[in-house]
Amino acid sequence: MKALTWHGKHDIRCETVPDPIIEDDRDAIIKVTACAICGSDLHLYQGSVPDMHSGDVMGHEAMGEVVEVGKGNSKLQVGDRVVVPFTISCGHCFFCQRGFFSGCENSNPDKEKAKKMWGNSPAGLFGYTHMLGGYSGGQAEYLRVPYADVGPIKVPDGLTDEQALFLSDIFPTGYMAAEFCNIQPGETVAIWGCGPVGQMAIRSAYMLGAARVIAVDSVAERLALAAASGALTLNYLETDIYDEIMQLTGGRGADACIDAVGTEADPAASWDSRIDRIKVATFMGTDRPHVLRQAIHCCRNFGTVSIVGVYGGFLDKIPMGSAINRGLTFRMAQTPVQRYLPMLMDRVLKGEIDPSFVITHRATLEEGPGLYETFKNKDDGCIKVVIKP
Template sequence: MRALCWHGKKDVRVDNVPDPTIEHPRDAIIKVSSCAICGSDLHLFDGFMPSMKSGDILGHEFMGEVMEVGAENKRLKVGDRVVVPFTIACGECDQCRRGYFSVCERSNRNKEMADKVFGHSTAGLFGYSHLTGGYPGGQAEYVRVPFADFTPVKIPDGLTDEQVLFLGDIFPTGWQAAVQCDIEPTDTVAIWGAGPVGQFAIRSAILLGAKQVICIDRVPERLEMARGAGAIPINFDDESVLDRLKELTQGKGPEKCIDAVGMESHATRSFDAIYDRAKQAVMLETDRPHVLREMIYVCRPAGILSIPGVYGGLIDKIPFGAAMNKGLTFRMGQTHVNRWTDDLLRRIVEGQIDPSFVITHTVPLEKGPDMYKVFRDKEDSCIKVVLKP
């Protein structure tokens, strides 16, 4: 089959690779009908995630048709149409029973490696390094899905791929980011990043009743999309984020802040951004946490910082004294996708939201390597890329 494979920094290729097979009785084989390039994939493309190997199949946002099921999989049948969450969950361990699916205790088959890096292993993830299990990803014609009697989301008739594909990652990720904020009707929610996750966080915060939603970015078409959803845009190239947030909150600061950027903040003018790039260049720091620092500084005392943006390693010069003395609450982590999918699917069916709004490019799988570059460099007004194998 054809698949998009990682061969090093900024080197993604379309390769012919062996078709997946059933390896465990709970497995299923999915024929991919649609997949997407996620902002998290760019961290792999840019070489910031450790433990990638040449030839690894990329992609963790995909859906399709069930072609084969293992002998113990009684939930799925051949022909079922499913979206597959990027977090692989067994559904049976202590963490899964508590709803913490992104830290499933059984799905990371490289648990010993993850234990050494994180102290305790996280869940396995599709197409996202050997630190998270080394599972082949979904930017391919076929995918083997472990624990497929629990993880996949069955899709009812009448919904297009474009309406439901993002249930596998960015819609639940934006939703969880907003839910973690405990939004109240009097809250201002400030969201850094107007990419796909930021766009869903904006709409989620509005659905959850925030008084005011502000979005910080510098890409005009992304800020315009945020404005269209009801958010107040701030272009950090044109105005001071700190001054504008003070103005919009009467000097109090936003009660809730969401980091939808993560390790590759693209701030360029501030001293700390220059400092981060210099340390990163000589491998003294892995991530660029400008957004995290800024959120700590501007958030209203007793506020909440929600962090769906991915961080991969070590960060420096975090004003933790400010965070402690202001009484800020941090909530973060990979998304517990299956906790949210039933509710979000219902909202799609009822017409509360059509997630396809975020798609700007739909191309064949073979054009995936080029689209990684277009998406990374925000060329051609690119916000979200869907690939068709």
């Protein structure tokens, strides 16, 4: 089959790889009908996350048609149309039973590697390093889905692939980011990053009752899309974000702040972001957490900082003194997608949101490598790429 494979920094190739096969009775094989390039994939593309191997198949946002089912899987049948969560979860362990599917104790065969980095291991993920299982991803013609009696959810006939695809990751992640904020009537939510997850967080914040959303970015197309969703937009290259948020909130700060950027904040954003870039380049640091610092300072006393941007290692110069003395609450996670899927599918079916609003580019697998570069550079108004193998 054809697939997009990783061969080093800035080196994604479309090449032929072996077809997946059933390896466990609970597996399923799907023929991928739609997949996407995620902002998290750019961390791999830019070499920011360790333990990728040459030839690894990329991608963790995928859906398609079931073409083979393991004999122990009674949930799915050949011909079912499904969307696949990016988190791989057994459904039976301590965490899965409590709805914390992204903390699954059984789905990461490389958990000892993760423990060395993080103290313990989260769930395995599709197409996201050998520290998280080394599973082949979904930017391919076919995908093996482990624990397929737990993860995939059937897609009703009334939904198109483009309406359903983002239930695999960015819609649940954006929704969770807003849910973490415990939004009360009349409150203001500030969101850093107007990429796909940030866009979903904006819409979700309004669905959950926010009176006002402040969206922070520098890319004109992203800011325009955020404004079309009702957000008040701020360009961090043109204004002092802290001063603006304080002015907009009467000096109090936002009731909740969402970091939808993560480890690779723009070095042009501020002096501390430039220093972070130097530290990472000289192996004196692992991440560039400028946005998290700013979100902490911009959050009101006893407010909430919600973190869904990806961080990998040890963050420098985080203002914990500010957080502790002002009573901030931190909420963060890799999204336990299975926890949100039925409810969010229902919202899409009811017409409360059409997640396809973020799509700007559609492509074939052969066009995928070039679109990684387009997406990275934010060229051609690129916000979200959907690939149809």
